[in-house]
Amino acid sequence: MSQSAHEYETEATRAASAGTSADAETAYGEVVGFLTDLIRIDTSNPVKPERPAAEYVAEKLAEVGLEPQIFESEPGRASVVARIEGTDPSADGLLVHGHLDVVPADPADWSVHPFAGEVRDGLVWGRGAVDMKDMDAMTLAVVRRMLREGRRPRRDVVLAFLADEEAGGNFGAKFLAAKHPGLFAGCTEAVSEVGGYSMEINPGLRLYLIETAQKGLAWMRLRAAGRAGHGSMINDDNAVTALAAAVARIGTHEFPVTLIPTVRDFLAEVCDAMGIDFDPAEPEQAVAKLGPLARFIGATLRHTANPTMFNAGYKTNVIPERAEAVIDGRFLPGGQEEFLALIDELAGPDVVRENIHLDRSVESPFAAPLVETMLAALKAEDPAARTVPYCLSAGTDNKTFADMGMTGYGFVPLKLTPDLDFAAMFHGVDERVPISALDFGARVLDRFLMSA
Structure with missing residues (x-):
């Protein structure tokens, strides 16, 4: 784990903690361990069920006082949902969702075993490192730290770790939307994958692509x-x-x-x-x-x-x-x-x-308060940040939640090294993510959730 992960404190943390310091073992240093653990739980869709990963996530959420629920659409096809109550009961809720399943990977094609969760050369390697167990791990690390420090976001935040996204979501997001819509009561906006990553123009300017x-x-x-x-x-x-x-x-x-x-x-x-x-x-x-x-x-x-x-x-x-x-x-x-x-x-x-x-297709407004909050969180950690909207040629579970009336965005904040071909990581061979990007993402995600 990096030194920056231990030393990081947001302004909100300082105010809420009133001088107390977080135990290093319960801070953002957890994110790498969570990611390697999740990668090692093979959830290749459709041959491996998500239930073991769902139980892992639920355990980590329960440890900090949340009451996660596991829902199975079919035996083994499991999703986890938990709600963090905000400080403002009148505010609309925010859904933060990720998926637990991954696409299959053939070990013969990889430099490392795709389900070993190996850490090498400052990167975490394995299937799901980018799509999208990195966001799952960052969300767990951030939420656990927030709650241990006694901090709560302004608005309710619903956390959903979903099954079956890679095959269209019928056993995950679509099942929950149809059978358990009350889980998402009050949520008007949703944040998920394939957005928020950087494209470096020069050392003084990085574009962060917000999927709209x-x-x-x-x-x-x-x-x-x-x-x-x-x-x-x-x-x-x-x-x-x-x-x-x-x-x-x-x-x-x-x-x-x-x-x-x-x-x-x-x-x-x-x-x-x-x-x-x-x-x-x-x-x-x-x-x-x-x-x-x-x-x-x-x-x-x-x-x-x-x-x-x-x-x-x-x-x-x-x-x-x-x-x-x-x-x-x-x-x-x-x-x-x-x-x-x-x-x-x-x-x-x-x-x-x-x-x-x-x-369906979806298109959300870029000129929106939530996007402004994303930019503020990014610039607090990277003064060279500038946000730009973009269209994803594929799709995410945001489509399902759009049917429920939520405005969705892709925002997994990662400050990437210019030499990493990030687009090739999605469903690609030797999928990997820099540890420095995970540290950065956790800090930005904390700021975002506390001010959204």
Whole structure:
């Protein structure tokens, strides 16, 4: 653990503690231990249940006087929810949520074992180090310190550590929203993953990306039916041929560039900071100059539809009666109907589309008091901080909570080293996060929660 983690005190801490000092073992030094412990609890979705991680989190919350509840949607598929009562009963509540599941990882591809929780070269390595057990660990460390020091936030803070986010949230956020909505009573805003991290322009200016929008999700199955027959015969009603042509049309289609307000504002802010001319009519020119960040931002300029699976046939010399394919579609905010209509047009009349999982897009205001609070917390720890809005090309459980009326943001504050390709860490090989970024994030998160 770093010396800065032990020595850190916010102004609110000094005022609330009235001269008392926190025990080093119960301060932010806990964050690295929490993260390595959580990484070592393999919660690969869907083959490993979240229950062991949920029990771990609940135990840590109960140790400081909270009353966490564990909810199972199915055996082993567990989420944890706890509420911290604020000092102002009239204030709206804030939901801080993270997910306990991770995507699978093959140890053969990694430099370290993905579930060893190894600490090396000043970084924590392992599946979930970035997506998103780092935020889970920071939240635990911050909340435990706050409560041990007798500090409470102004507004109620609901903590949710959720199952199944990586597969759409049906066994986690969606289950709780449908079956236990009272857990989130009074919450009007939500904070979760894939935002708040830094992009260094120069030593005197770091942009912290606040996720204010998310593309919609359309996982689709395409089906084609034809006439079965012998592979040696002429067959003008071949299901494989019809489906392959449809998949090719969809996979090679170039959707037009559409600048939603969040993406336009992001590019304008970043180009201004980098001294780059920004022409809204040619946004791809600006994106091309963003380096590794272009991986995140490039896909937010347009709808996307990528074929990911194809299944047909059972024998070389038999023309099958049916064929199926799967498409991963992502549509821009406001573009759902247009996107699905175009997919149907590209698929053609002989192919049927079925929605496997359809989830909304979201777009929240950047000019908002909660975002101002994020900036103040960041600048208190990094005077070179400047916040910018951005659109996530993927999605988070904020979509579910948007259906419950909450305005959602991505805010996991991390001050990153310029050499780390952060975008590659999400679902990537050798996922890792700097310990210094965890220390920083815990300090910022404390300030944020105490002043939100």
